[in-house]
Amino acid sequence: xxxxxxxxxxxxxxxxxxxxxxxxxxxxxxxxxxxxxxxxxxxxxxxxxxxxxxxxxxxxxxxxxxxxxxxxxxxxxxxxxxxxxxxxxxxxxxxxxxx
Amino acid sequence: xxxxxxxxxxxxxxxxxxxxxxxxxxxxxxxxxxxxxxxxxxxxxxxxxxxxxxxxxxxxxxxxxxxxxxxxxxxxxxxxxxxxxxxxxxxxxxxxxxxxxxxxxxxxxxxxxxxxxxxxxxxxxxxxxxxxxxxxxxxxxxxxxxxxxxxxxxxxxxxxxxxxxxxxxxxxxxxxxxxxxxxxxxxxxxxxxxxxxxxxxxxxxxxxxxxxxxxxxxxxxxxxxxxx
Amino acid sequence: xxxxxxxxxxxxxxxxxxxxxxxxxxxxxxxxxxxxxxxxxxxxxxxxxxxxxxxxxxxxxxxxxxxxxxxxxxxxxxxxxxxxxxxxxxxxxxxxxxxxxxxxxxxxxxxxxxxxxxxxxxxxxxxxxxxxxxxxxxxxxxxxxxxxxxxxxxxxxxxxxxxxxxxxxxxxxxxxxxxxxxxxxxxxxxxxxxxxxxxxxxxxxxxxxxxxxxxxxxxxxxxxxxxxxxxxxxxxxxxxxxxxxxxxxxxxxxxxxxxxxxxxxxxxxxxxxxxxxxxxxxxxxxxxxxxxxxxxxxxxxxxxxxxxxxxxxxxxxxxxxxxxxxxxxxxxxxxxxxxxxxxxxxxxxxxxxxxxxxxxxxxxxxxxxxxxxxxxxxxxxxxxxxxxxxxxxxxxxxxxxxxxxxxxxxxxxxxxxxxxxxxxxxxxxxxxxxxxxxxxxxxxxxxxxxxxxxxxxxxxxxxxxxxxxxxxxxxxxxxxxxxxxxxxxxxxxxxxxxxxxxxxxxxxxxxxxxxxxxxxxxxxxxxxx
Numbered sequence: 001x002x003x004x005x006x007x008x009x010x011x012x013x014x015x016x017x018x019x020x021x022x023x024x025x026x027x028x029x030x031x032x033x034x035x036x037x038x039x040x041x042x043x044x045x046x047x048x049x050x051x052x053x054x055x056x057x058x059x060x061x062x063x064x065x066x067x068x069x070x071x072x073x074x075x076x077x078x079x080x081x082x083x084x085x086x087x088x089x090x091x092x093x094x095x096x097x098x099x
Numbered sequence: 100x101x102x103x104x105x106x107x108x109x110x111x112x113x114x115x116x117x118x119x120x121x122x123x124x125x126x127x128x129x130x131x132x133x134x135x136x137x138x139x140x141x142x143x144x145x146x147x148x149x150x151x152x153x154x155x156x157x158x159x160x161x162x163x164x165x166x167x168x169x170x171x172x173x174x175x176x177x178x179x180x181x182x183x184x185x186x187x188x189x190x191x192x193x194x195x196x197x198x199x200x201x202x203x204x205x206x207x208x209x210x211x212x213x214x215x216x217x218x219x220x221x222x223x224x225x226x227x228x229x230x231x232x233x234x235x236x237x238x239x240x241x242x243x244x245x246x247x248x249x250x251x252x253x254x255x256x257x258x259x260x261x262x263x264x265x266x267x268x269x270x271x272x273x274x275x276x277x278x279x280x281x282x283x284x285x286x287x288x289x290x291x292x293x294x295x296x297x298x299x300x301x302x303x304x305x306x307x308x309x310x311x312x313x314x315x316x317x318x319x320x321x322x323x324x325x326x327x
Numbered sequence: 328x329x330x331x332x333x334x335x336x337x338x339x340x341x342x343x344x345x346x347x348x349x350x351x352x353x354x355x356x357x358x359x360x361x362x363x364x365x366x367x368x369x370x371x372x373x374x375x376x377x378x379x380x381x382x383x384x385x386x387x388x389x390x391x392x393x394x395x396x397x398x399x400x401x402x403x404x405x406x407x408x409x410x411x412x413x414x415x416x417x418x419x420x421x422x423x424x425x426x427x428x429x430x431x432x433x434x435x436x437x438x439x440x441x442x443x444x445x446x447x448x449x450x451x452x453x454x455x456x457x458x459x460x461x462x463x464x465x466x467x468x469x470x471x472x473x474x475x476x477x478x479x480x481x482x483x484x485x486x487x488x489x490x491x492x493x494x495x496x497x498x499x500x501x502x503x504x505x506x507x508x509x510x511x512x513x514x515x516x517x518x519x520x521x522x523x524x525x526x527x528x529x530x531x532x533x534x535x536x537x538x539x540x541x542x543x544x545x546x547x548x549x550x551x552x553x554x555x556x557x558x559x560x561x562x563x564x565x566x567x568x569x570x571x572x573x574x575x576x577x578x579x580x581x582x583x584x585x586x587x588x589x590x591x592x593x594x595x596x597x598x599x600x601x602x603x604x605x606x607x608x609x610x611x612x613x614x615x616x617x618x619x620x621x622x623x624x625x626x627x628x629x630x631x632x633x634x635x636x637x638x639x640x641x642x643x644x645x646x647x648x649x650x651x652x653x654x655x656x657x658x659x660x661x662x663x664x665x666x667x668x669x670x671x672x673x674x675x676x677x678x679x680x681x682x683x684x685x686x687x688x689x690x691x692x693x694x695x696x697x698x699x700x701x702x703x704x705x706x707x708x709x710x711x712x713x714x715x716x717x718x719x720x721x722x723x724x725x726x727x728x729x730x731x732x733x734x735x736x737x738x739x740x741x742x743x744x745x746x747x748x749x750x751x752x753x754x755x756x757x758x759x760x761x762x763x764x765x766x767x768x769x770x771x772x773x774x775x776x777x778x779x780x781x782x783x784x785x786x787x788x789x790x791x792x793x794x795x796x797x798x799x800x801x802x803x804x805x806x807x808x809x810x811x812x813x814x815x816x817x818x819x820x821x822x823x824x825x826x827x828x829x830x831x832x833x834x835x836x837x838x839x840x841x842x843x844x845x846x847x848x849x850x851x852x853x854x855x856x
Contacts, residue, residue: 005189015179015182018178022174029319029320037318045309056185069127070134076134077144081141086627112426123497128425128494136528140532153555231544245553251546251547251554258535
């Protein structure tokens with residue numbers, strides 16, 4: 001019951017990519033990109049997450065159900081953050097105190 | 100071969116009909132558990148997002164007070180441990196007993212290294228009077244009326260890295276148990292589900308740190324460390 | 328059930344049926360504890376003055392009533408008792424996917440309960456079950472941390488139960504048991520489990536943050552530091568709104584079974600009911616801000632949450648229509664479980680409709696934090712969920728214990744409960760509309776008549792709840808022996824003995840037809856009215 005067995009080379013390449021992305025994100029932080037700094041940082045973090053999930057956690061070989069579970073979890077976190085931010089960001093738009 | 104089939108069958112619990120059913124259940128079970136962990140950490144990520152959007156300058160100053168080189172090095176340590184962990188899982192898939200034990204122990208060592216460095220960092224925060232809730236809290240470069248906001252950053256820093264460290268300690272426990280049982284010959288190519296599932300947990304804890312590092316350490320680093 | 332004896336065989340059991348019964352005993356104790364607090368509340372409210380207890384004590388009473396009833400009774404109730412006992416059987420499985428985890432879930436509920444009990448005995452907690460900051464974190468001098476730990480631990484009980492159910496439904500269905508042949512009870516519990524798994528962790532982390540703030544004085548929600556108390560409310564209600572669907576979805580699952588059996592007809596629109604369960608689970612996560620309408624949540628967010636709150640009513644309404652349509656041209660019998668089902672349908676509809684009133688921003692500004700809201704949620708939780716729970720208990724009692732309960736007494740207590748419930752809570756709609764605030768024990772004298780009616784109703788309701796306790800216990804020894812299928816019901820659980828053998832079925836069933844197929848049922852009819 002082994003399923004796919006990736007080669008050491010595959011894992012080593014993914015590992016190397018992860019290290020490079022870490023160096024990249026650290027380096028880019030020292031450059032002033034204004035509001036895009038956080039975007040770049042998050043994009044790099046998401047890439048690293050995808051590498052770990054798809055290759056190290058074998059999501060790329062997993063069943064549709066597993067992929068659905070993973071996406072669902074991330075979606076639910078998104079709901080929590082998005083709807084709360086919708087409140088925080090739009091406070092004060094009406095111009096009435098406390099609203 | 101007969102004794103391989105036996106190995107999985109010996110581990111077959113009575114509520115399951117087949118070994119495959121048991122493996123599917125265990126794997127799906129770990130994934131659902133990881134989703135609960137996403138939501139658990141997620142609450143803190145939400146708090147972080149809300150407060151960083153409200154107090155971007157204070158958060159940037161607070162972030163630059165963290166040692167980015169140690170943070171980056173620690174990130175590399177944890178990524179190495181994920182690499183050794185996936186090699187352990189691969190060794191289990193191939194039924195190589197000694198390799199499993201070796202890679203699990205390497206993972207454990209790297210994990211402890213991470214925790215040790217973390218402890219060093221926390222102590223540094225203590226020395227610099229950046230522990231929130233303590234009377235002597237003071238963040239340099241931030242005016243007095245915004246010291247409260249700085250405390251919020253550090254509250255989140257300690258809460259999030261603390262929760263992460265707790266999960267690493269639990270992970271270390273799990274990896275130790277796996278290493279012991281692997282040493283005892285419990286895992287074969289046919290039955291390595293616990294190693295597989297333990298790996299999933301370890302990688303997840305790594306992913307949490309992949310997000311914590313930029314969010315905590317890399318806010319507006321170009322501003323440089325504030326010198327008062 | 329009788330496979331082994333002795334206390335160790337119960338406390339170390341891995342059998343889902345025994346664990347269900349352990350839960351039954353535990354939550355019954357908590358129900359009466361929560362009821363005791365309710366009794367004191369209702370007695371105090373007989374008079375407009377605060378004469379029975381001080382304000383501080385009154386705060387503790389309603390807090391502890393809420394905490395016990397929600398976290399230690401309602402959330403576990405149907406899933407952990409009836410769900411644990413019957414979900415595996417309904418899909419033809421020998422047990423849940425993770426029996427040891429199931430036992431752990433029960434121990435976690437007990438441990439959490441002990442923490443909460445300690446808090447109550449040591450002096451109580453007065454923050455309201457909603458624990459709003461900064462009162463709970465900075466100002467309250469009561470046992471907040473102990474209670475919070477209790478809820479945290481109980482939360483993990485809930486998460487593990489949900490996880491177990493999801494895996495079981497995915498991986499342990501008997502051959503031929505496709506998703507669309509499963510009973511609607513299983514669909515309802517699957518949807519509930521999704522909520523438990525996705526929502527409860529957020530409550531857990533919120534409790535961790537409150538603990539950190541209170542114990543370590545690290546202020547996450549402290550306004551003095553720039554913290555936002557409304558952030559607490561967002562985090563709290565992200566779980567606590569879906570939590571109400573954890574409490575009602577299993578009840579709806581029970582009603583689907585009861586209505587079908589006692590109309591001897593398949594549930595009308597099976598697919599719609601199944602998908603409505605999922606829809607409620609999903610939509611239920613998108614509406615939590617309707618609890619924050621009068622906080623400093625922005626008007627625009629309020630509008631979005633209000634709009635979405637109307638949508639979540641739709642799948643519930645679909646279910647009510649479908650149950651009603653199931654009755655049409657059905658062969659209806661009026662056994663006690665069916666009486667509870669009728670009660671549910673009527674009272675849940677009232678509760679649900681009043682939910683639409685409070686979902687409207689404009690109306691909610693006036694009725695929020697009044698008795699209107701209290702009446703709304705008690706119609707759903709008590710008139711709905713508890714009625715369904717009792718209906719389910721009566722329906723499955725013969726299967727679980729091998730004994731019939733006395734039908735005459737059962738019908739009487741169902742009637743007493745129905746009348747007592749309405750007398751207790753209908754006046755509260757009027758009280759709230761007239762402006763009586765919740766969580767107050769001193770009130771203007773013009774509200775006294777309505778309060779007296781409500782307390783009178785509560786006394787009747789209490790009697791109604793005690794009678795079944797007595798006859799259920801009585802029936803264990805003196806009740807008629809129950810056959811395998813006293814109701815002529817479909818469903819795999821009725822095809823095995825009462826009570827079921829250890830591995831549920833002598834052989835793994837092969838399923839060849841859908842859930843509500845009465846042409847395959849051989850019922851041994853028991854005299855019902």
